[in-house]
Structures are given as structure tokens and as C-alpha cells.
Amino acid sequence: MKATQDLESLELVLDKITQAVGCDYYAIGHHIDWGSGKPQAFRLLNYPEAWIEFYDRNGFFGKDFVHRASQRTQNPFLWREAAEFVEYSTNDERFLDLARQYGVDDGFTVPSNVPGEFHGSCTFATVPGRPLDEDGLVLARLIAPEVFAAARRLVGLAEVMECINSPLLTERQRECLIWMMAGKTDLETGIILGISHQTVRRHLNEAGRRLGALNRPLLAFLACRSGVISYPEVPCGAYTRNRA
Known part of the structure; x- marks a missing residue:
């Protein structure tokens, strides 16, 4: 072959x-x-x-x-x-x-x-x-x-x-994106990750720029379509604050 x-x-x-x-x-x-x-x-x-x-x-x-x-x-x-x-x-x-x-x-x-x-x-x-x-x-x-x-x-x-499999997003950008896809606001994501909501927004904006997404629904779609995020990674249900 x-x-x-x-x-x-x-x-x-x-x-x-x-x-x-x-x-x-x-x-x-x-x-x-x-x-x-x-x-x-x-x-x-x-x-x-x-x-x-x-x-x-x-x-x-x-x-x-x-x-x-x-x-x-x-x-x-x-x-x-x-x-x-x-x-x-x-x-x-x-x-x-x-x-x-x-x-x-x-x-x-x-x-x-x-x-x-x-x-x-x-x-x-x-x-x-x-x-x-x-x-x-x-x-x-x-x-x-x-x-x-x-x-x-x-x-x-x-x-x-x-080329696609080379890291497209930083680990923090991926974390913000995963919680966004779970339905969390920037404020809720910031609480979970222990960062400010402005920082969350900045990470998501940069993720959108890297993946070529003009809005967040498209960002979520492209992240899954490209394999950057897999559906099982997206949490469901309640969350606890990450104190790390």
C-alpha cells in the first residue's frame, strides 16, 4: 500500500x-x-x-x-x-x-x-x-x-x-474555550479558573483569531471540527472553583 x-x-x-x-x-x-x-x-x-x-x-x-x-x-x-x-x-x-x-x-x-x-x-x-x-x-x-x-x-x-496537529491554542485558551462551550459566562469561567473575566475574554478572543472564528458559536464549531477540543472534554453539570 x-x-x-x-x-x-x-x-x-x-x-x-x-x-x-x-x-x-x-x-x-x-x-x-x-x-x-x-x-x-x-x-x-x-x-x-x-x-x-x-x-x-x-x-x-x-x-x-x-x-x-x-x-x-x-x-x-x-x-x-x-x-x-x-x-x-x-x-x-x-x-x-x-x-x-x-x-x-x-x-x-x-x-x-x-x-x-x-x-x-x-x-x-x-x-x-x-x-x-x-x-x-x-x-x-x-x-x-x-x-x-x-x-x-x-x-x-x-x-x-x-500542520493542524501542531498546537493551535495555549492550554489556558483551551481551558477557557472548554468552559465557554459548557455554557459558562466569562465571569463564571474566571471564577472556575481563578482569573479575571477580562482575562477570559482576552484568551477567547485570541483563540478566535487563531482559529479564524468571527464569533463564539463559530469558535466552538471550528474547535471541534479541527480536533482542538473533543466533545468528551466539555463538562456537564455543576462545577467547583479551581483554587490552583
Whole structure:
């Protein structure tokens, strides 16, 4: 995988991998509108051309039940297990029926959600009448992260994330931001951290400048989107004053 020099050669490797795991189709990439010209994103797939055209024309990207489920978990799942992660509706049943009409029946998806990037996944699927191979799925589970990493490298995302992962905020700026996201005012945050509310405001303003946010809601969004803050870090419920 590391020897691949471009996306075309990676697709050749994917053809062989798909056969090895007992499947007919692969779909590796980000869940975005491919008509919007997003930079540094990728999509590699060999689904029937008619299905790809129908899928794109009707704007299913990021909305179909497989994409929705992969945005809610990092664990690999069979398509029939997607209802464990998202509400599965009659529209989803119709979507799957349509996929079968176009020649795509069952599948196995490995989510690939990297902080600071678009949601993504690695999927292997079969034609109608061909059951998924359990032994092949073990291999698919193991190799999917390597495939996704190779594609990220080839479109330059690995280098971008090296820059993103360098510290964007100071520890104090992060602390102020975390309490702001928990719904605390500057005064309350100052009490918690043992600093003045003016200092809290200054830290948040600087955090906004560094992340390119013009207001606090956008600051919170960008902080999570870039991986600077993770949702589990944001406290809920009562707090006690930090006397340190």
C-alpha cells in the first residue's frame, strides 16, 4: 500500500483487495457533494456507473443510512446493523431497494473519521445473490484503515494534518474555550479558573483569531471540527472553583 504512487495505482490494488475479501464493489472516500469541488478530499469506487450517477444526482452523499451510521461510530458494521446507530426509516428501505435494482445488494463498512477532515468510510459490497464472506470481512476490517491512509497520503491530507496537529491554542485558551462551550459566562469561567473575566475574554478572543472564528458559536464549531477540543472534554453539570 505504501508503494502506491497515485490514486490510479491504488484503485488497481483495491480491485485485487475487493476480490480477496469476497466482494464485488468498493467505495473508499469522504462523504461530500462531489459537485462542489472540495479540495483535498477523495472518492474511489467501482459501483455501477448508473448507480453512481443516480446517487450523485439525488444528493445522497452523507445522507444515506450507511454514511449516517458511519458518522456515529468508529466500529465496522454490516449494512443490516446500521439501525443500531441511526434511526432506520422506510426511506432507507427504499434506498436499499433502489441500490439492489442497480446491482448493489449487501455491504460492510469501516468508518474513517479523522478530526479536522470530512467524514469518510471504506466499504466493500456485493451483487445481489452473493452473500458476504465472513472470513473476507475479517481481512476487510484489517486492511480498510491502511487503504484509507494510503488515499489520504496521495491527496496530501497527511501533510495537512501534520500542520493542524501542531498546537493551535495555549492550554489556558483551551481551558477557557472548554468552559465557554459548557455554557459558562466569562465571569463564571474566571471564577472556575481563578482569573479575571477580562482575562477570559482576552484568551477567547485570541483563540478566535487563531482559529479564524468571527464569533463564539463559530469558535466552538471550528474547535471541534479541527480536533482542538473533543466533545468528551466539555463538562456537564455543576462545577467547583479551581483554587490552583
